[in-house]
Amino acid sequence: MRLHYAEDVYEHLQTFLSEFIIQRNSILSNTPNVLTRATLQNCFKNYVENFKGGGESFGSKVKAQFKDADLETKLVFAHAEWLWGFAVRDISVWRKQEQTKRTTGLSNEELKDVYPEGFGNAGMYHKNNKYYEIKFVLYLIELLFQKAQENEDISVKDLATYTEAYCLWHKYKQELEEYEIPESTKENIPDWSLATSNILLYVSNPDEYERIASDTHKRDIVNGFKSLLPDDEETKEKTTDEKIYLIRQELGKYVTNTDFDFYEDRFTRIWNYSLTQEGFSEVQGLQYKKAIILYGPPGTSKTHTAKRLSTAIIIDQYLSNRNNVKTYFEQDVDVTKNRIHRLQLHTNYTYEDFVVGYQLVSNETKAVKGKLFEICEAAMADGLPHVLILDEINRVDLSRLFGEVFSALEDREQEIDLSIGGLSLSIPKNLYVIGTMNEIDFSLEQIDFALRRRFLWFPYGFNEDVLKSIIWNKNTSLNTKLKGEEVNRYIQNCKALNDQLRKMPELGSQYEIGHTFFAEIVNIYSSFKTINGYSKLKYQIFRNGGAIDIIWSISIAPIIDAFLGNLDKESKQASLKALGKTFKK
Structure with missing residues (x-):
């Protein structure tokens, strides 16, 4: 879908x-005649043939690979790197410019204004896979150059269509009529997923494709709205992108604004329920096992994800009936009401509270059904899923909490006789259980096998993509107008701090600091600016006595101090000083 705020990207x-x-x-830059067969060959020689491995940063490797190249060759490579990152928002304008300057040696004054903010996040895979992504772009440039050489009258539209065709061949081995990809080019296109392929597919034809870099997200959209697709062989043979196009046409019948974006909240709550990008997702685990646990340090979005998963599993079933789609969007129906049951567990919460227990009722001792009974009975009387969220399961012994009903998590709809009141209970198939566990309080290794095998376990840790997303959402809602370069620097410092915590012998990966704690930087900056009466600050986050110092003093340092509780005072202070230097650098 073409976005009104991304016109500069298309241009x-x-x-x-x-x-x-x-x-x-x-x-x-203003340098003429840079793209030639010789400069292209030099790029392949320096970047592909003389690939530099090792643990150095990508920038350092590129600088070394092109150290002896002429300016024209450096500029051709800089165009490949520009095309890789120009359209995405999670690479700041400043960073995009710095990449060109690093490779070419050009100054700010020599650079042209061709670095748009972009229209969305491409994710960590796009950055971590950068070598192969840019290699993919170089072969595209070679193809486009070849086509321009063969046809002097070739149009920009033709070249955009060749870009589309190149990406379609990469993704689906599908060819566009009259825009055939040469066999020599096909041989060099990798078989594995690339975010750049999705990005370029979109910008080359924004009227046909979506601004989605992740193949996983595309598959999730198709799965979330599958009831809108015709159930015939012709549709089954269509590509993921073609199915999404059909879904857009169908959704357009039920929504007021047909120029919608699949990342709007009314749609993401249907399909974007997980923080994971690859592999076996939590919702699949929930559908398969009906009981999962999200575990990891505090502040890593476990409870938030549990709620999103609960919403997704209910809406997914509701929308599996095509007739419900119209009702859902036109009447804004809340199908999750009274179907999500959340219990905050604590040390005093017992089997008697949860399953059944004797209580004094009207001077008579009676067996009183607990919360689980109530939830199971509600689910049995309903055609849609119900979800039980058990928050902080590390605070109770789950085997004791469930008692004899524990085995019923696996043996659904099998009645279990209870030891109290002559009652029996079965857990229905449409009741899903999601537990959250803070690993700091209770490590996974301490949990007995009987408990572990009855749930699927999903680890949650610090996630810089999620942190970036939360910060920018807060930035918009609070209108703080944070600068991209400072935000990126801050996020990298948060990542470096956690890397350091993981390597400390006294701590480890379970002592990571969750991204939600770091995201408070936006609120702190907003308050700091208001309290001190600043209208504009040159340094928003990294200012002495400002937001970075405040969040360290009132939030991050106290958390680490608690982690290091067993260290002597001198060692603790030395560790905090070193960690603070990493965080505020």
Whole structure:
């Protein structure tokens, strides 16, 4: 879907195709005639053939690989790196410019204004897989250059369609009529997933595709709205992107604004329920096992995810009936009401509270059904799923809490006789259980096998992508206007701090600090600015006595101090000083 706020992205791609591919001039600087067969071959020689491995940063490797190259060759590679990152928002404008300057040696004054903010996050896979992503872009540039050489009258639209065709071949081995990809190019296109392929597919034809970099997200959208697709062989043969296009057409019948985005909250609560990007997702685990546990340090979005998962599993079943789609969107029905049951567990919560126990009722001792009975009976009387969220299971002994009903988690709809009141209970198939566990308080290794095998376990840790998303959402709602370069620097410092905590012999991975604690930087900056009456600050986060010092003093340092409780005072202070230096650098 074409986005009104991304027009500069589409225009920059047109400029790239027109000025760089057809006219062969740099769009990053005023340097003419940079794209030639020789400069392209030099890029492949320096970047692909002389690939530099090792633990150095990507930037350091590129600098070394192109150290002896001429400016024209450096600029061609800089265009490949520009095309890799120009359209995404999670690489700041400053960072995009710095990448060009690092490779070419050009100054700020020599750079042209061709670095848009972008329209969405590409995720960590896009960055961590950068070598292969840019290699993919270099082969695209070679293809487009070849087509421009073969046809002097080639149009920008033709080159955009060749870009689309190139990405479709990579994703689906599908060809566009009249835009055939040469066999020599096909041989060099990798078989594995690339975020850049999805990004370029979108910007080359935004009227046909979605601004989604993740293949996992695309599959989740298709799964979440599968009831809108015709159940025939022709539809089954369609690609994921073609199915999403059909879903968009169908949803357009039920929503007021047809120029919607799948990342709007009314849609993400249906499909984007998980923080994981790859592999076996929590919702699949929930559907398969009906009981899962999310575990990890505090502040890693476990409870938030449990709620999202609960919503997703209920809405997914409701929307599996195509007739409900119209009702859901036109009447804004809350189908989760009274179907999500959340219990905050604590040390005094017992079997008698949860399953059944004797209580004095009207001067008579009677067996009184607990919360689990109530939930099971509600689920049995309903056609939709019910979800029981057990928050902080580390605070109780789950085997004792469930008692003899524990085995019923696996043997659904099998009646279990209870030891109190001559009652029996069965757990229905449509009741799903999600537990959350803080690993600091209770490690996974301490849990007995009987408990472990009755649940699927999903680890949750610090997630820099989630932190970035929370910060930017807060930035929008609080109108703090944080600068991208400072936010990126802050997030990298949070990551470095956690890396250091994990390596400390006294701690380990379970003592990571969760991203939700770090996200408070936005609220702190907003308050700091208001209290001190500042209208504008040169340094928003990294200012002496400002937001970075405040969040360290009132939140992060006290958490670490508690982690290091057994250390002597001198050792603790030395550790805190070193960690503080990493966090505030």
